[in-house]
Amino acid sequence: MTHSPLTLDSPFSTLSALVSANASSRPEHPALIEDEQRLSYRELDQLLDQVAFSLQQDGLAAGDSIAICASNSINYAVLFLGALRAGVVVAPLAPSSTAESLQTMIRDSAARLVFVDAPVQQALAAIEAQLPALLSLDDSNRTRGFSQWLRQGKPTPVEITPAMHFNIIYSSGTTGEPKGIVQSHGMRWAHIVRGIPFGYGPDCVTLMSTPLYSNTTLVSFLPTLGLGGTLVLMAKFDAARYLQLAQQHRATHSMLVPVQYQRLMNRADFDSYDLSSFHMKFSTSAPFHAELKADILKRWPGGLVEFYGMTEGGGSCMLMAHLHPEKLASVGQPLDGHDMRVIDEDGNELPYGEIGEVVGHSPAMMEGYLNKPEKTAEAEWYDKSGKRFIRTGDVGRFDADGFLTLMDRRKDMIISGGFNIYPSDLEAELRQHPALADVTVVGVPSTSWGETPVGYAVLRPESNAGAEEILAWFNQRVGKTQRLNRLILTDELPRSAIGKVLKRELRDQFFAEHGVLE
Template structure:
C-alpha cells in the first residue's frame, strides 16, 4: 500500500478542513492539497521522465511547498530523499550522488547551495526551486487520476543518517515502515483529533516531517511558522491561535519556549495538546520546569533514523501524576517499547539481559528499515540476527521502563541533532598543521552538548584557532564545527594506542565543575 493512501483518504473524509497553513493563514484544504500533490506527481512522471522507484531529493527549510511536494513524490510512486538544509554543499553533494537522485527540489534560500552541490553530483538532471516558475509549472498541470500502486516493501523515504564511519548511510524506509510508525503514534504517543493542527517548528526533513502522517490521516492542519523554524514568541502565538496543537521538538526548543513563556505576562497554552520531544534525553529538572509552565502536555519517544520515531515512548499520561512515588524515575526514562516493536537489552553476544543490567538496545518489528542503501556490509552488521542494533546502551527496570545510558558511545547531541566526532575529526586531520585530534562533547546549558576539539599540532607548527575554524567551516555544516579548540601536546591513549575520549570528557567536566565552584 502506498503511504499516499493517508492523504487520498483525508481528501474525502476531511476534504474541507484546513490542510496547509503559513502562520495563521490557511492556504489549502485537504481536497486542494491532494489535487496539488497529484499535479506535481504527474509533472514528475511526464515532463521530467521519472519512473517508479526513482529518487527525488528535497533540500529545503520548512515551507508550505515542502508539504505538497513530498506528497507529490509519493503519489508518483517515487522515493523521497529529505536532506538536512543545514548541511554544507559538499555534504549535500554526497547524498545527491549516493542516492542517485535525478531531480532535486530546493527552497529559494538553498538554491545556491544545491547549485554548488550539483557540480559534484552529475546524476542530478534537474533542480527545481520551490515556489519558483518550474514548480508553478508542475502545479499547473493535470493531476494524476490516482496515486501509484506500491508494494508495502517499496522504498518511500531514503533517510541519510550520520554514522561513525564518517560517511552518512541511507536508511531505506518503506511504505510499510511508515504505516507502522503512524499506527504506533496513535497507540503509544498521542490521539490526534480531526481538525487539530501540528506546528512544524522542527525540521520537516527529520522528525517533524515524519509526524505529517498521523496528522494528515486525522485531518489535522500542517502549520508552517512564517519564520520557517523555531521562534519561541511565534510558536506561542501560533499555539494560542490554532486548536488542539501538537508539536515535535528537541529538548532545547522546549527549554527556550519555557524560558520565553516565563517572561510573558499571561502565556496562553490552553490550545496546546502535546509537545512530543525526542532526539535527545531531557533532564528531569527541565521536564519539571516545562510541566510547571505548560501543564501535563509532554510526551516523548526514542527512535533512530533506522526505526523512525519508533523504539520506545512515554505518553502524556505518565506526566500527569506528579505524586507517583517513581514519577522522577519514569520521566527520566525513555518509556516502554512501542506496541509495534520488540525491544531488548543484550550483551556482546546478543544474549538478552535481565532488568537492571546495562547492554546494547536492539529492536525488531515493522518500523525497522529495510537496510542501508548500497551498503550491504553495514546492513548485515546492523540488522544481524534480524534485530536492529542501535549502538545505544540502556537498561530496563522491573516495571519495563527503558533508561538510556549512552547515545552511541561517542555521539554528540547538540540541540537534538546527532553530531558524530569522526566526521569532524576527518576534516581536521586534512589540515596540514594537524598531527592528531579528538572531538568530544561537553555539557552546554542551552544545547545539551557542544563540540570541543582537542588538537595536537605537527612538530614545529603553531596552529591558529581562527584559521583552523575557517578550514573546518569550509568543509562541513556550521552546526558540526567545534565551538572550542583545545591545543594540547599529546592525546591520552590506552596501551593499545586507542585515544581515550572518556578522559577528555572527564577533563572538561572537571573544569566545568571548578568554574562553577569558583563562581
C-alpha cells in the same frame, strides 16, 4: 477530541489515499497553513495530482527517486506528498549539509530531480553542473521554478504496496559518511495508525517547527494529514513566534526536540500565553532531562510523551510522562510488539539491571542502508533463535518495571584509566550549578589516562561566574575518576537542526586547539 473513522485494525492504505478521502469528506477543511497561506484538503488533493502528473511527464516511474533540500514550506509538503502519489521515492536532505555531502547523498539516492530553495541553490552553485536538474522549490529561479514546472493533468494511477519504498532518510548528513535509511509505505502506514490513540484526527491542529527532512518531524506530519487534521508550518523555529502561533491557531499537538522545549520554558513570558488547547505534546531525538520534563508537566497543559528510537527502526520506547511522573529519568517502556534487549561487548544478552548496548526488534525496521550492505550488517544483531535486531549504539539498562534508562551513546562513553565514565552522569551533576544554562561533557585524548573528561558550558545571561570557580565546585561533588580535566565556557553548544549536541565537533575543536592532554 473527534477521532478519524480509521481504526487500528484497518487494512493497509496510503497517505495519498487518505488525503483524497479527506478531500471528499471535508473539502474546505484547512490542511496546511504557513503564515498567511492556506491550503484546503480539496486544493491539496488537486496539487498532489499535479505533482504526480508532472513527475510522470518528466519520465519518472514508481520506484524512481527525487531529492528535496530546502526549509519547511507548503511547497515542500505538496511536493513530498505528490511524489508519493506517483510511487516516487523521496529523499529529503538537510540544507545544513556541505555541498560535498549533498552531492554524495544525491548520487547515492539516484535522484532524477533535485528541488532546492535559494540558499541551497547558492551553496550548490559551484557543483551544479555535476548534479541532476535543479528545480527552485521557492520559485526564486524564475526559469526553473516549482510553479512553472507544475503541469495540469491527471496522473496515471499507481498501485502502492506496503513493501514499496516511501523515503530515504540520511543519517550523519553533517558529520561522517551519510547513510541512506530506506523506509517503506507499510512502515509509514504504521506511523499513521499509531497516531490515533494520541488524539490525531479531524479536529487536531499540529504546530510543526522541526525540519521535514527529519524522521522526528514525519512521525507527527504523517498522522496529522492522514487523519484529516490541520498542519501549521514554521519555516524555522523561533520561541516567541511558536508561542504566538500556538495561541493563535489553538494548537492541540506538537513535536519538539528537547532544546526547543528548553528555550520555550526559559522565556520570561511563557506563562502569559494561552496554551490550554494542547492535547498532547511529543519529544524525541535527543536527551530529555527529568527536570525539564517536570517543568513542562507543571506549566504546560496537555499530556507529554517522549519517544525513544532510531530512524533505522528496531525497537522504540515510549514514556507517557503525565502518567508516570516517577519515571521521568527514563525513556519509558518498549511499545507493544517491540522487543528490546541489552547486550555486552561480545554480543551476549544481559539481564535486567545490567548496563549494555540497547538493541531492538519491531514491525517497523529499515530494510537496510541504501547501497551499503556492510554497514547494514554492522547495525544488526541476531539472538540465538535467529531473530533480527537493530543496534542502537546507545548504552542503557532496564529497571524491574521494564523502563529503560539511557546512559550515553556507546561512542561517547569515556574510558579513563580503565574506568567507564558516562558523560550523561557528569552532565546531570554539572547542570545543577545555578549559573549554567546548557552543558555537555566529552572525552578527549590523554597520555596518562587514555581519555579524560572535559566540560563545555553556557552561562545564564545574568551570570558572571568563572570557569575555574564552577570547575572547583563540580570536582568537589564527584568521585576522583569523574572529575573534569577542565571546563570551557562558550556562547552556545553546536547542535544539529534537531537539537543534538555535536560532540564530535567539540572533540575535534579541542584536539585542534590543545592536542593530547597529559
